[in-house]
Amino acid sequence: MMMWFRHARGRAALPAGVLLAVGLLAPAAADPIADFYSGKTVQVLIGFSPGGGYDVYGRTLARYMGRHIPGNPKLVPQNMPGAGSLKVVNYLYGVAPKDGTALAHFAPGVMFEPLLGHGDGAQFEATKFNWLGSASREASVCAFMTSAGIKTWQDMRTKSTIIGASGGGAESDVFPTVLRNMFHLPLKIVTGYPGGTEITLAMERHEVDGRCGWSWTSLLSRSKALLDSKQINIVLQIALQKAKDLQEVPLILDMAENAEQRAALKLIVARQSIARPFAAPPGMPADRARALRDAFDATMKDPDFIAEAKGQNLDVEPVSGAEVEALIREVYASSPDAVQLATASMKEAKE
Numbered sequence: 001m002m003m004w005f006r007h008a009r010g011r012a013a014l015p016a017g018v019l020l021a022v023g024l025l026a027p028a029a030a031d032p033i034a035d036f037y038s039g040k041t042v043q044v045l046i047g048f049s050p051g052g053g054y055d056v057y058g059r060t061l062a063r064y065m066g067r068h069i070p071g072n073p074k075l076v077p078q079n080m081p082g083a084g085s086l087k088v089v090n091y092l093y094g095v096a097p098k099d100g101t102a103l104a105h106f107a108p109g110v111m112f113e114p115l116l117g118h119g120d121g122a123q124f125e126a127t128k129f130n131w132l133g134s135a136s137r138e139a140s141v142c143a144f145m146t147s148a149g150i151k152t153w154q155d156m157r158t159k160s161t162i163i164g165a166s167g168g169g170a171e172s173d174v175f176p177t178v179l180r181n182m183f184h185l186p187l188k189i190v191t192g193y194p195g196g197t198e199i200t201l202a203m204e205r206h207e208v209d210g211r212c213g214w215s216w217t218s219l220l221s222r223s224k225a226l227l228d229s230k231q232i233n234i235v236l237q238i239a240l241q242k243a244k245d246l247q248e249v250p251l252i253l254d255m256a257e258n259a260e261q262r263a264a265l266k267l268i269v270a271r272q273s274i275a276r277p278f279a280a281p282p283g284m285p286a287d288r289a290r291a292l293r294d295a296f297d298a299t300m301k302d303p304d305f306i307a308e309a310k311g312q313n314l315d316v317e318p319v320s321g322a323e324v325e326a327l328i329r330e331v332y333a334s335s336p337d338a339v340q341l342a343t344a345s346m347k348e349a350k351e
Contacts, residue, residue: 047085053218084170138275
């Protein structure tokens with residue numbers, strides 16, 4: 001029996017079956033995020049040259065994140081090396097489209113340079129980026145070719161060495177500068193290498209003796225053969241906590257000679273807690289920024305992404321966008337005394 005519905009005034013309306021059919025045929029509510037991203041290409045800008053750790057993380061993320069963004073855009077990685085990734089950060093802040101079709105992966109230390117005395121050339125405000133998150137927390141190391149004869153912290157304090165670096169606020173430049181200034185180590189720092197791959201090659205060619213601020217996960221994924229063949233010595237780790245597989249290697253915080261040094265080191269080393277950051281430009285529509293942040297979180301849990309990362313010896317210990325944002329704001333609220341000592345320690349001396 002067909003049921004009829006009546007309007008309030010008693011007039012016959014459409015049968016219930018017709019109403020159901022009409023409901024099924026009606027278009028679903030539009031998803032503005034999916035509508036925007038459908039058929040789009042999203043640039044994943046990588047602040048270093050091909051082949052290094054940042055490049056590998058950026059390209060691996062690009063292969064999977066698109067499946068978690070409504071509309072499933074294609075993510076295309078593009079290298080933009082320069083000044084320790086400062087070039088790509090400035091581009092992301094001031095030039096990249098602010099519609100959600102560009103994001104970037106870069107060295108976390110660049111974010112702290114305006115606060116810590118290395119602000120030359122910085123054209124951004126760190127607290128204004130849309131932070132998507134970090135793929136890992138990190139420990140960096142000081143590693144030396146065995147031919148340099150540097151095996152211990154005491155060797156670093158007494159033997160002259162040449163360190164390769166990218167410059168422009170990258171960890172490879174900042175950390176040896178801090179060690180040289182705060183602890184008066186006899187280090188000569190040679191900057192200008194486009195990325196970690198070139199610094200490692202310089203070590204193998206004996207143009208430089210070592211690297212300080214070498215990502216431990218990057219070393220394991222890209223240069224483990226040097227470690228396995230005992231061509232390099234790991235002498236110091238730079239982090240707030242020791243890496244689980246570097247328990248015998250001393251921590252930079254343990255080298256502090258007083259409370260003031262320890263506070264300044266904590267400020268400088270905090271960047272290791274967001275070792276592999278990804279960000280989108282400021283000024284984006286809020287709903288697209290949320291969509292990208294959600295997609296980043298989903299990618300970090302994607303079994304295919306995790307499997308590929310594991311296959312490449314990439315550490316995945318994600319930090320959410322909200323956590324990254326909070327850390328950036330906390331660092332920029334550090335005490336004046338800690339900032340002053342940290343800034344003095346990071347000043348580049350003339351060779």
